[in-house]
Amino acid sequence: MYKDIKVIAFDADDTLWVNETYFRDAENEFAALLNDYETENKIHQELFKKEIDNLELYGYGVKGFTLSMIECALELSNYQIPQKTLDRILNIGKEMLEKPIELLDGVEEVLQQLQGKYKLIVATKGDLLDQQRKLEKSGISKYFHHVEVMSEKKPIDYKKMLQRLDINPADLLMIGNSLKSDVLPLIEVGASAIHIPFHTTWAHETVSKEQKSTTDYKTLSNIKEVIDLLK
Template structure:
């Protein structure tokens, strides 16, 4: 099934290392800071709405998240917020950037097993600086040919990636935790994909049951199974 594969692309956040958990924690801290203005639930909803509205401006990653927290805080407080709290919001973001890297179980083993047999890249829609820093901290840089930062992970973006890599679609295998971003668009292009779910998924990454049922891809529960599959 995977006999033509030349390039294996790994999603980064929540595929190689823990990420979404840190966003959930940051959202909780944010809700606590603003608890005098609204309920935690309302604050969560407003922040999510602001993030989605700002996606076309900021794209994905921590910096856009920080800017959306600031904007939401201004609005939720009806511009009454104490500027000191805005400083705390900036600090929540900086602390996220400073977080140590927690590799997911089996990642290093898999990369070591694939090394030399395939060109291994990381394909992410986060910030380049942030992802490069994480790769360096993680100690797995030695296995990775390079990092591809994608502004989006839709069919057109993977088309560009395949052109850029100078390969045919059937020579690419993507491995990632998001059905919407790491699996479905690849199948549409005739590339391969393996789904490794993470325990938390950002609402924006969720797909409908119909989309999920229609697609043909492999789901594994631990990334180590990649070695058996290939």
């Protein structure tokens, strides 16, 4: 199935290293800070709505998330939130940006085995500076021929990437944790894709049962299984 693959693209967050866990922890602390104004469930709902509303303005990543937390806190408190609490919310964001990079099990081992046999690239979305920082801190940037940081991961965005890098879609295999961003758009443009779920998925990245069942892709439990698939 993958005998013609020449280029392998990897999503970054929650495919190469831990990311979503930090957002969940931040959301929980945010809810605890605002518990005088609303229930925990309502706070989570309002923050998610604020993030989605702000995506076009701020894009993905910690900075946009932090701004959304601040806006949400102001609105839920009827603009009565103490300055000390706002300062803590800002620091939650800064602490997220300073988190150590925790590679997922098997990542470097797989990259070592694939290097030289395939052209390896990173195809991720989010804040450019933050993604570059994480890749540098990860210690695995040496394995990649190219790093693509996209503002969105829709079929048109992948088509632009393929054209820019002069890659035939049939030559590309994408590996990622999100069906919505890393798998379904690739199938649509004629590439191959492998889904490796992470234990936590942002609600914005979920897809319907119909989408899951009608597309031809492989699902693995660990990135190390990729090696056997490519033999």
